[in-house]
Amino acid sequence: MTLDTPATDRDWAALVDDDRVRTSMYKDPAIFDAEMEKIFGKTWVWVGHTSEVPDKGSFKTSWVGLQPVIISRDRKGVLHVLVNRCRHRSATVCEIAKGKTSSFQCPYHGWGYALDGSLRGVPYTEGYSADFDKSQMGLKKLKVDVYNGMIFASFDTDVEPLEDFLGNAKVWIDLFMKQGGGFPVKTAGEHQFKFPGNWKIQLENTTDAYHFPVVHKPFLQSLDAEGAEQFDFLEGDGYVEDLGNGHSVMVMMPELVDLEDDLDRDIPERFAALAETLRKDYDEDQVRRIVRAVGGTGFNLNLFPNAACSISFFRILRPVSVTETAIRHIALAMDGGPVAGNQMRLRMHEHFQGPMGFGSPDDAEVWERVQRGADGGPDLDIMVNRGDGLEKTSENGLPVGDVSAETGMRSAYQMWKRMMAQ
Amino acid sequence: MNKVAKMTAEITLQDAATFIWHEADILDRGDYDAWLDLWTGDGLYVIPINPDSDDYPNDLNIAYDDAGMRKMRVGRLAGGFAISAAPAAKTVRLNARFVLLEQAEGHALVRSAMHLTEDKFGRQRTFAANVEHRLVRTESGLKIRDKIVRLVNSDGVLTSISYLF
Numbered sequence: 001m002t003l004d005t006p007a008t009d010r011d012w013a014a015l016v017d018d019d020r021v022r023t024s025m026y027k028d029p030a031i032f033d034a035e036m037e038k039i040f041g042k043t044w045v046w047v048g049h050t051s052e053v054p055d056k057g058s059f060k061t062s063w064v065g066l067q068p069v070i071i072s073r074d075r076k077g078v079l080h081v082l083v084n085r086c087r088h089r090s091a092t093v094c095e096i097a098k099g100k101t102s103s104f105q106c107p108y109h110g111w112g113y114a115l116d117g118s119l120r121g122v123p124y125t126e127g128y129s130a131d132f133d134k135s136q137m138g139l140k141k142l143k144v145d146v147y148n149g150m151i152f153a154s155f156d157t158d159v160e161p162l163e164d165f166l167g168n169a170k171v172w173i174d175l176f177m178k179q180g181g182g183f184p185v186k187t188a189g190e191h192q193f194k195f196p197g198n199w200k201i202q203l204e205n206t207t208d209a210y211h212f213p214v215v216h217k218p219f220l221q222s223l224d225a226e227g228a229e230q231f232d233f234l235e236g237d238g239y240v241e242d243l244g245n246g247h248s249v250m251v252m253m254p255e256l257v258d259l260e261d262d263l264d265r266d267i268p269e270r271f272a273a274l275a276e277t278l279r280k281d282y283d284e285d286q287v288r289r290i291v292r293a294v295g296g297t298g299f300n301l302n303l304f305p306n307a308a309c310s311i312s313f314f315r316i317l318r319p320v321s322v323t324e325t326a327i328r329h330i331a332l333a334m335d336g337g338p339v340a341g342n343q344m345r346l347r348m349h350e351h352f353q354g355p356m357g358f359g360s361p362d363d364a365e366v367w368e369r370v371q372r373g374a375d376g377g378p379d380l381d382i383m384v385n386r387g388d389g390l391e392k393t394s395e396n397g398l399p400v401g402d403v404s405a406e407t408g409m410r411s412a413y414q415m416w417k418r419m420m421a422q
Numbered sequence: 423m424n425k426v427a428k429m430t431a432e433i434t435l436q437d438a439a440t441f442i443w444h445e446a447d448i449l450d451r452g453d454y455d456a457w458l459d460l461w462t463g464d465g466l467y468v469i470p471i472n473p474d475s476d477d478y479p480n481d482l483n484i485a486y487d488d489a490g491m492r493k494m495r496v497g498r499l500a501g502g503f504a505i506s507a508a509p510a511a512k513t514v515r516l517n518a519r520f521v522l523l524e525q526a527e528g529h530a531l532v533r534s535a536m537h538l539t540e541d542k543f544g545r546q547r548t549f550a551a552n553v554e555h556r557l558v559r560t561e562s563g564l565k566i567r568d569k570i571v572r573l574v575n576s577d578g579v580l581t582s583i584s585y586l587f
Binding site: 097188189190191192193194195215217218219221222326331339342343346347349350351354355356358360361362364365366368372 | 577
């Protein structure tokens with residue numbers, strides 16, 4: 001009998017070249033297992049937004065890789081991310097997606113845990129010997145940190161500080177959050193769907209402008225002329241910038257990088273009715289700021305390994321298996337902002353996103369086709385060389401390609417390579 | 423029966439079931455222009471996410487369509503450019519367990535159970551929903567004013583959908 005080669009012994013780095021990756025990256029269960037350990041088990045993973053756990057006692061279930069977790073806010077307001085697994089015999093202690101509670105109780109034998117994960121109650125304690133130490137049997141805790149409302153967690157207690165990990169992406173997160181239009185940004189519902197394909201197919205897509213006019217032609221056909229021109233960004237001055245650590249930004253509409261810039265510009269026709277409604281309650285400066293915010297930003301920020309701030313919403317991926325990925329498209333709204341503005345944001349989100357949107361089903365279809373096609377030509381590679389050799393260098397000393405360059409994918413795969421080699 | 427009497431005649435459970443089966447047949451055949459003709463034009467086609475709310479305008483929905491949006495949606499599905507709908511999954515649906523929730527002169531609110539199986543790429547997926555039709559009598563027969571499709575897994579992880587419920 002031979003033992004399987006331990007995952008750590010394989011030469012994962014050889015799977016990624018600068019401009020292409022091996023097809024097995026989408027297909028090999030051993031690679032997937034190693035990714036769960038070396039990437040999702042180590043780095044900062046996006047788990048939620050602070051508006052999902054607004055109050056003391058608020059909780060929200062989420063995932064870090066394959067592992068179910070609970071985000072909770074304790075009685076002092078401190079955030080915790082806890083593995084959703086009783087320390088006794090592993091039953092989940094919470095199956096409600098979101099709510100408020102004072103504790104989590106295991107349904108199997110009644111073990112009770114506080115909001116910070118500490119074990120409080122064990123029924124019939126006399127059945128345990130004196131050396132049973134409750135203080136060592138709390139829910140497993142992850143390291144937690146928050147940047148501009150986004151909650152990240154890591155299984156690695158020695159992980160680098162979140163701000164260092166985000167690095168050059170931080171200014172883009174700050175720009176993204178300007179779509180509160182002067183109000184705090186809050187989550188406002190979400191679409192969830194899965195597709196039969198590897199998680200990296202979705203990771204690539206968030207910085208793929210090249211597919212937009214092809215896959216999203218029906219969406220473009222449903223816009224007015226002004227909107228269609230705005231989304232015709234392949235002809236424009238957009239760019240994709242490697243931000244380091246696998247993060248990247250794809251700027252599709254450079255005029256919508258900073259939503260507070262140049263607010264005197266004409267209000268697009270499709271927002272005219274909204275502006276008129278807002279004028280009843282807000283002065284002209286606020287009206288322009290809110291209208292601009294409602295339209296969202298002009299960029300997709302991709303945060304390795306599982307999150308994106310995409311134009312006007314959060315796009316969160318969750319690996320389910322080597323050939324299955326679940327995706328959340330989380331809508332955002334202005335907390336305390338005008339009802340008409342928030343309703344328009346919801347309608348715009350429904351238009352493109354979700355299992356029946358005018359965009360997402362076509363994305364899901366081509367991602368599935370990628371996975372199906374990867375059954376052929378195992379000797380062939382996945383090409384991510386578009387724009388390679390044509391890039392400039394950013395102020396941060398990193399590559400910048402034109403809007404349809406695969407610079408963001410190369411950035412993500414280099415980070416993948418770095419983490420898998422550790 | 424004179425015209426007014428016709429318009430205000432009661433919509434029976436049998437009338438409603440016959441109409442909803444007719445609609446189901448149209449949808450399974452993907453005859454979307456015929457489907458648009460089933461509507462009065464002033465109502466909504468909603469597929470909510472939140473099972474506990476009917477505040478559709480202020481909630482995020484899977485679909486929230488007035489007449490204009492329904493027309494665009496049909497244009498997308500039938501236009502031949504949407505890769506997910508070219509070809510779309512084939513569907514077979516059954517509506518049953520009809521219940522009359524409200525009945526007034528020429529109006530009815532009907533809830534039914536719907537089971538749908540789709541087939542594409544050699545795999546089948548199923549959806550189950552409670553469907554509410556608000557039906558009205560018009561000069562040209564029964565029409566849909568509003569239709570609310572409550573998928574039993576609406577707030578769960580769905581799959582992309584290339585047809586109408």
